[in-house]
Amino acid sequence: MDPKAIAYLAAGFGAGIVILGAAFGIGKLAAAAMEASGRQPEVAAQVRVSMLIAAALIEGATFFALAICIILAVK
């Protein structure tokens, strides 16, 4: 197969797997945050701040992988 074709295919698969990992991680995070807010509404604001921070960190790792996919796709 043409190496370019394999690169495009790999970029597509890679992006799919990346979003799988990211959505799973952030989903678990959001579930824990919701539960904590439900149990103790007075700390809801602090939980929300920590949730946003953790989500941004997970997204950061996601974008590492996404950058590699982009490099593959624009070769």
Added chain:
Amino acid sequence: MVFESSFIADTLQHTAHTVADTAAAAHASGGHSEGFNFMHLLEHMKNSTSVEFPGFHLLLPQFAPVHVGGVTFDLSITKHVFFLLLGGVLLFIASVYAARSYKMSLVPRGFANLMELIIVFLRDEVVLPNMGPAGLKYMPYLLTTFFYILIMNLSGLVPYGATATGNIMVTAGLAIIAFCMIQISAIKAKGLKHYLAELTGGTPWYLWLIMIPIEILGLFTKPFALCMRLFANMTGGHIVILSLFGLIFMFRSFVVAPVSLLFVVGIYMLELFVALLQAYVFTMLTSLFMGLGMQGEHQEESHTH
């Protein structure tokens, strides 16, 4: 002036380029509907030597690269450099205006009120919990980081604007400065000897040979993550918006336009939120790393909230 004679020529050249490109694309695809080139779309996000204003292209001054002892400096002004400078000037003017309005009354009104809201939020929620009272002397740096990144992120969402932080070299520069500040704050707080001793990680002397390179490498990963996070967040949002608009050109029909526009508006709102969030995350993580460096990673510190 330098621009007048060249921008007309440049506009003509740019139009000629676009016409030639579309003609070439149409010819290469055999006149069928697949004249859409994704790479051409990404040109909007990449750096270029001209800045777009409504109606014309302003060709920016380009200088020959200067070689100073083996290192090449290319100081020519490109689109992203232009927006870097513009962001700096805007931030300077806004800060001076806000600071001056405190001379009238200590109670801020209007724009100064907005800046005070953000500054107090950063001080009470980010700097004081992470770095303690000793961190207040680094507030100017952290506030500059926050507002500068915010202005640069938001510049990309304005018509005819470009995101300077969508260039990995810009975010790398910001991350290098953050790295320097983290080390400087750690050395100032703990003293050079203690800082170097921390690099060994408390292991016996025979493990130092492998421990020190690993620790030094570990020092670099955190700013590298800061750089990649900001760059990829900004670039990713723009790629999605450009791709959604590119769908209109790919299908070559007007029916796609309202659907595309609807999605683009949604992603645009998300990008607005991400611009704010990424500026906050960069600042918060920098202050967190500075705080960790200042107090030492293995010490107990009581947090008063």
